[in-house]
Amino acid sequence: MTVRGSSSVMASRREPPDSLDFFPTPPWATRALLVEVLPQVCGHLHLLTAWDPACGEGHMVEVLAEQITFAKGSDVFDYGRGYPVADFLDADTRLRPGADLICTNPPFNAAVKFALKALDEAPVVALLLRTVWVEGEGRYEALFRDRAPTVFAPFVERVPMVKGRWDPDARSATSYAWFVWVDGEPARAPLWIPPGQRRMRTRPDDARRFGVAADAPLFDLVAAE
Numbered sequence: 669m670t671v672r673g674s675s676s677v678m679a680s681r682r683e684p685p686d687s688l689d690f691f692p693t694p695p696w697a698t699r700a701l702l703v704e705v706l707p708q709v710c711g712h713l714h715l716l717t718a719w720d721p722a723c724g725e726g727h728m729v730e731v732l733a734e735q736i737t738f739a740k741g742s743d744v745f746d747y748g749r750g751y752p753v754a755d756f757l758d759a760d761t762r763l764r765p766g767a768d769l770i771c772t773n774p775p776f777n778a779a780v781k782f783a784l785k786a787l788d789e790a791p792v793v794a795l796l797l798r799t800v801w802v803e804g805e806g807r808y809e810a811l812f813r814d815r816a817p818t819v820f821a822p823f824v825e826r827v828p829m830v831k832g833r834w835d836p837d838a839r840s841a842t843s844y845a846w847f848v849w850v851d852g853e854p855a856r857a858p859l860w861i862p863p864g865q866r867r868m869r870t871r872p873d874d875a876r877r878f879g880v881a882a883d884a885p886l887f888d889l890v891a892a893e
């Protein structure tokens with residue numbers, strides 16, 4: 669299913685259970701992947717289709733659609749946004765759209781399962797996760813030892829995420845990184861995503877598109893560019 673980019677994501681809200689870890693991604697963080705990371709690791713590939721299999725209300729997939737011709741979303745919960753409802757981890761699911769890129773920020777506790785499944789489904793996989801995800805014996809054994817990401821790309825600045833909504837003014841002490849795998853490409857040196865992404869990649873219409881009742885600071889940021 670192709671995304672609908674024209675309507676506000678707040679149009680019809682439905683509350684998911686806490687266990688689903690619904691933390692919408694600030695739009696600028698996905699644009700940073702598209703501009704600062706993917707061209708450097710798979711610029712030679714033509715990514716025609718992308719899939720966020722845990723798309724929530726569409727905060728990430730609608731941004732993917734700005735650059736990728738066919739961007740699709742699905743989620744295990746029906747947020748009332750019209751995306752197909754499917755459990756990405758269910759081996760029997762019939763939803764298999766096929767994509768050049770699987771890009772999402774999965775629930776932290778299921779992220780290894782998401783990574784392994786995504787690596788089976790697409791040649792390029794990009795996961796946005798807390799930087800601490802890079803460590804841990806369990807994750808090393810289950811994933812990183814045999815399938816190290818092509819690039820680990822930490823944000824230099826914080827990427828504030830709050831439960832259930834995108835708040836452009838939120839602050840956070842939690843650090844995030846993009847973990848990107850490109851089929852056939854060995855691991856390379858970390859790539860630091862330079863500071864200033866939030867400022868540079870927040871767009872004037874993000875507040876309308878992503879349903880935030882923006883206050884002055886957001887528009888100050890945009891006006892200052």
Ligand SMILES: C[S@@+](CC[C@H](N)C(=O)[O-])C[C@H]1O[C@@H](n2cnc3c(N)ncnc32)[C@H](O)[C@@H]1O
Nearest residue numbers: 688690691692693722723724727728744755756
């Ligand atoms: C951190 S949110 C990310 C939402 C969206 N990708 C974004 O960036 O705004 C995690 C999402 O994973 C979804 N989810 C959790 N378990 C899932 C599963 N097994 N299959 C598909 N989606 C799942 C939740 O409903 C939630 O929308």
